[in-house]
Amino acid sequence: MEGHAAMPYSISRRGPALATLPPIGLIVASLAERLGVGEFATGGLQLAVLGGLVAVGRYFGGTIYAYIKKRIVVTAEFDSRDESYSWILNWLTDHPYSTKATQFSVSTSICRAGQRLTGEGLDAHLPPVYFLPAPGFHLFTYHSRILWLSRDRVSKSASAASGTNAPLETIKIGTFGRSRHILERLVFEAQKKYIDRDQSRTVVYAADQYGAWRRTRSRPKRPLSTIVIPSSIKRHLLHDAHDFLRSEQWYSDRGIPYRRGYLLYGTPGSGKTSFIHALAGELGLNIYVINLSNKSLTDDTLAELVTDTPTRCLLLIEDVDAAFVQRVKGQDVVNNITFSGKSRLLNAIDGVAAQEGRILCMTTNHIDRLDPALIRPGRIDLRVEFTRASKEQARELFERFYPPPPSEEEEEAECSAEDEIAHVERTSAVESKLISPWSQELVQEPETMPPRRWTLDRRLTSTAEMLDPTPATSRPNSPSPRPMSSANRRASRMVRRQSVAATPEQADLFASMIPNDTFSMAALQGFLMEYKSRPELAIAHVSAWVEQNLKDPRTSTTNTPDPDTEE
Numbered sequence: 001m002e003g004h005a006a007m008p009y010s011i012s013r014r015g016p017a018l019a020t021l022p023p024i025g026l027i028v029a030s031l032a033e034r035l036g037v038g039e040f041a042t043g044g045l046q047l048a049v050l051g052g053l054v055a056v057g058r059y060f061g062g063t064i065y066a067y068i069k070k071r072i073v074v075t076a077e078f079d080s081r082d083e084s085y086s087w088i089l090n091w092l093t094d095h096p097y098s099t100k101a102t103q104f105s106v107s108t109s110i111c112r113a114g115q116r117l118t119g120e121g122l123d124a125h126l127p128p129v130y131f132l133p134a135p136g137f138h139l140f141t142y143h144s145r146i147l148w149l150s151r152d153r154v155s156k157s158a159s160a161a162s163g164t165n166a167p168l169e170t171i172k173i174g175t176f177g178r179s180r181h182i183l184e185r186l187v188f189e190a191q192k193k194y195i196d197r198d199q200s201r202t203v204v205y206a207a208d209q210y211g212a213w214r215r216t217r218s219r220p221k222r223p224l225s226t227i228v229i230p231s232s233i234k235r236h237l238l239h240d241a242h243d244f245l246r247s248e249q250w251y252s253d254r255g256i257p258y259r260r261g262y263l264l265y266g267t268p269g270s271g272k273t274s275f276i277h278a279l280a281g282e283l284g285l286n287i288y289v290i291n292l293s294n295k296s297l298t299d300d301t302l303a304e305l306v307t308d309t310p311t312r313c314l315l316l317i318e319d320v321d322a323a324f325v326q327r328v329k330g331q332d333v334v335n336n337i338t339f340s341g342k343s344r345l346l347n348a349i350d351g352v353a354a355q356e357g358r359i360l361c362m363t364t365n366h367i368d369r370l371d372p373a374l375i376r377p378g379r380i381d382l383r384v385e386f387t388r389a390s391k392e393q394a395r396e397l398f399e400r401f402y403p404p405p406p407s408e409e410e411e412e413a414e415c416s417a418e419d420e421i422a423h424v425e426r427t428s429a430v431e432s433k434l435i436s437p438w439s440q441e442l443v444q445e446p447e448t449m450p451p452r453r454w455t456l457d458r459r460l461t462s463t464a465e466m467l468d469p470t471p472a473t474s475r476p477n478s479p480s481p482r483p484m485s486s487a488n489r490r491a492s493r494m495v496r497r498q499s500v501a502a503t504p505e506q507a508d509l510f511a512s513m514i515p516n517d518t519f520s521m522a523a524l525q526g527f528l529m530e531y532k533s534r535p536e537l538a539i540a541h542v543s544a545w546v547e548q549n550l551k552d553p554r555t556s557t558t559n560t561p562d563p564d565t566e567e
């Protein structure tokens, strides 16, 4: 019994933690005594009971905490592998908190207007810099509500495991309350801001290593008028595409799969890719590019990619001949990449998986290598051959390179149109109802070169067009092309003001020195780039350039870097 009376102290000696819980210690000790357990075992029993209690407390504590949190806090999470993450980053760069946060990260990769560091001692020619809240915890207000944001970097090993070099991040935004409304509002606002950013741009998506679409870049829209090919060909393709996009019901009524395919083939550097980008911009569609030479492209991922394209888009398969043969040391051999070739490609293009409503564009420099099944009507509805430059194309390229500066009336007209567009941009929602200036230009553009050498295989013209000969651009429900941004318009006017105009005589002279069907348009463009604002120097040097390059036929199809590729 002596030991009994001294029990609280002995508890503290044997298990100091239990000293803080005398009643439990006493209960355990008296139980141990009844069971005839020795002193040493009693201490062990007490520790076991304590451990159990802590575990139970933790479990219930966590559950109770999560329950209370669920009742009083709402949280939204964004993962850097998902596009919504870019919406939030883009949104954050504009939020006043980003310019006030004492812990901030600096980024140059969010290419958008605003938040540019200019003036105040900084060089205006430096690339734009954006401020974002640094990884960690932040508090800010949004519509008079207090929100918190936690930006966390996932460990490097987790990033590597997910196959990306960029650090994986998550952003969580939360607030007190039970309604998700405020966070949903923030998400939709961020999404709209992000989409608005692309109003005057064409967004290009490509497949990542998991076979999922990932936004790779966005380019300012290229006006169709800058593609120097016969305008009747441009008009025909544009009309056909517009017509297709407004004819869903027509296809559905007749049970015809609602899709359209174009094949652009011919000389490298003749403008096939540029034309497709300009067409997509004109139609207000984003481009989804599949590269068949991609080693990680398997049959399954190809099918998945096609299935995952959105309903309205332009699906571009470049150099489609890569699906069939690969050139190895001058010999054509059967392609041995994981992608198994023709049949799977055909299945992906027109199988059940094929997404309705999309325009499929394929390009190739070797139409002779394509399987006839791939380009049969139904898969390919229109074929256009792109050839080496004619004299007419050379002349037009020259004129476009050295345009006359805008006259005062033109500037005035452009400014008032700009004001109007800016007004519409401010007041309209994402879908603008403006007719692109480029569509109008194209409709009015006179034919400057005979389309005689150009092959447009229109055996299978649109059936909807046969029923309704009204030009697609003048019909209701035609998808409205997205307008050029005012910043782009201003920049283009500045360039035009500074440029030295070529005279029609100079253009004629230049064209007369370019042999027909010899050089690619890309090669001519490359030559003119050397004399950006000096048409007279271009003329002075062109014969020597022609002579020199005729000796080396490889240069006749030389490609120059595409000036549009910069983000």
Ligand SMILES: Nc1ncnc2c1ncn2[C@@H]1O[C@H](COP(=O)(O)OP(=O)(O)OP(=O)(O)O)[C@@H](O)[C@H]1O
Pocket (backbone or CB within 6 Å): 226, 227, 228, 229, 267, 268, 269, 270, 271, 272, 273, 274, 275, 363, 364, 365, 386, 521, 522, 523, 525, 559, 560, 561, 562, 563, 564
């Ligand atoms: N018809 C053209 N009109 C205006 N620019 C052209 C034309 N053809 C080529 N270019 C210019 O040449 C460059 C390369 O053109 P593009 O990549 O569109 O050619 P491509 O036919 O797709 O070549 P490849 O078959 O090698 O992919 C671009 O910068 C483009 O601006």
